[in-house]
Amino acid sequence: PSATSATKSATPSATSVTKSAATLHFEVEDTGSGIAPEEIDTLFEAFRQTETGRKSAEGTGLGLAITRKFVQLMGGTITVSSVLGEGTVFKFDIKITEADAPEIIAKPLRQVVGLEPNQGSYRLLVVDDTKENRLLLVKLLEPMGFEVREAENGAECVAVWESWQPHLIFMDTRMPVMDGLEATQAIRVREAQQQNSARPRTIIIALTASAFEERRGEILATGSDDFVRKPFTEEVFFEKIREYLGLRYIYEDLPQSTTVCRRAKGIDQKSDSFFLAELTAMPQPWLKSLYQAANELNEDLVFELIQQIPNTKAPLSEALMDLLSDFRLDVIVRLTQSLMNDS
Structure with a gap:
């Protein structure tokens, strides 16, 4: 079946199935400007663009x-049909064969709740020009027993590093005054000048929103020990600290995700008015993180963010969990996007 209601949509369907083989039919339809008939024949040629594409x-x-x-x-052939001024439809079929589903081994869920005793104190510096981003990390780290300070740009970071000697720095890469890469280089230069002192080398983990792998080499070349892409899960965040500082955590076992059980049940979805009223009271940084995680289909992070909702808002937590369990990340995207500020 074709998808006709969305501006751009893709719909796979199994058109014929046997015990060992099936044919999957895909259609992708948009409601754009369409393609002129004389451009159809050359559409799939390399480095050829339609008039609309060139403009x-x-x-x-x-x-x-x-x-x-x-x-x-994959053994298929793609075809195209288009009406100028209305839109375009691409179609193709591919043959698939059935496979045995692998056994899924449930991964035990556990959450960091603190540091094991008798490890000394650890000083962590959070560097980000956005106050809300710093606040989120500070609220994550301080309850675990870390000493935490903040800096809002690279120059301030270098000054705090000089006076406070943090064990680890979480460094945003894009900031005014002095960006994270420049600050990292400045710290490494100063460390080299002080190499005969007893001062230990500071671990620097870059935080970046870039999805490009090329950035990895650039970030590491400036002296960063590692980098983490935003948005990141709490599990990844604490694991990086454990990996580089060699510390030990106290963990709390969590109940297995109820997602599978919920998906087996019928779910009564709450109205938009309910969600909008409840979500309006949530902090903007949390809303933005939830939007980004849902938009990237990151179910684990969405689950983790829902767990951060206070107990006083249990109905919202349960309703969002129902959406997640029903694979309705699109609804979460739509609701959160409508509530986010432009700031």
């Missing part, structure tokens, strides 16, 4: 050529 000054004309090659490698 937008985006892309290279390789996307559809690569798409066709992928479909061919």
